[in-house]
Amino acid sequence: MELFIDRIPSPIGTVLIVSDGTALNGLDFGDHEDRMMRLMRLHYGACTLKPMRNPAGLRDRIEAYFARDFAALDDIIVQTGGTPFQKEVWAELRRIPLGATTTYGELAAKIGRPKSSRAVGMANGSNPVGIVVPCHRVIGAGGALTGYGGGIDRKRWLLEHEGAHLRLHSPPAPIAEHLICNLRQTEELCTFPNPDLSDPLSKDLTHEQ
Known part of the structure; x- marks a missing residue:
């Protein structure tokens, strides 16, 4: 399967987007x-990534988000x-x-699963499409x-950018380059609590990949 990749500069480091040309x-x-390559193989099997600028207009949407046009992400098709x-x-x-x-x-x-917060955390951590x-x-x-x-620095920046902690009158400052280089490496896009293996739903998720 051929997919397209674009690399977008942003205040929190390069953002990688992958698209099939539509979604x-x-x-x-x-x-x-x-990590992203592993997730693409997990979701689509063998695939190649071909460089393409602005596939499906997605670069424009991501750049608009960082310019505080938050509605630019609303109707992006995610697949x-x-x-x-x-x-x-x-x-x-x-x-x-x-x-x-x-x-x-x-x-x-x-989602009607009030006792499955750990399983929800696992699904959240397996999200292949950050920000959007x-x-x-x-x-x-x-x-x-x-x-x-x-990295926590990026998470804080995104929340402040969106006004979750402070109703900002100006954009948050870019993360210093040395912080970007030292962001904690993890296997998932979001980290999450260890699964409760006594929860049948958690057991399903650990094997259902």
Whole structure:
């Protein structure tokens, strides 16, 4: 399968987008390209990435978001693989309003699985399309930012950019380059609590890839 990749400069480092020419199939950061490639193979099997500028107009949309035109992301078509449960969680992520946050428990309740917050965390952590499917808007139950595969500094920047913590009158300052280079490496786009293997749904998700 042939997919197209574009590399977009941003205030928080290079953003990688992958598209089939119609939909957005993946979004990650330049320092996590290996992770994105693993997710693309997981979702689509053998695939090649061909460089293309602005596939499906997606570069324009991402640049508009960073310029504070937040509505530019609203109607982006997202196409991914994943289990039905994962897709349900990812769809609910897109319903979190701009400038708002939610917790794993609240997210689980919204999809009718109030006792499956850990499984929801696992699905959140497997999200292959950052920013547009805003897993950065999920925080800890006590209000802590918790982990984020792109790094806590990026998560904080995105939330401030969207006005979640402060109603900003000017954009947040770019992250210093040395912080971008030292962002914590993880295997998922969002980190999450260890699965509760006594939860049947968690067991399903650990094998249903």
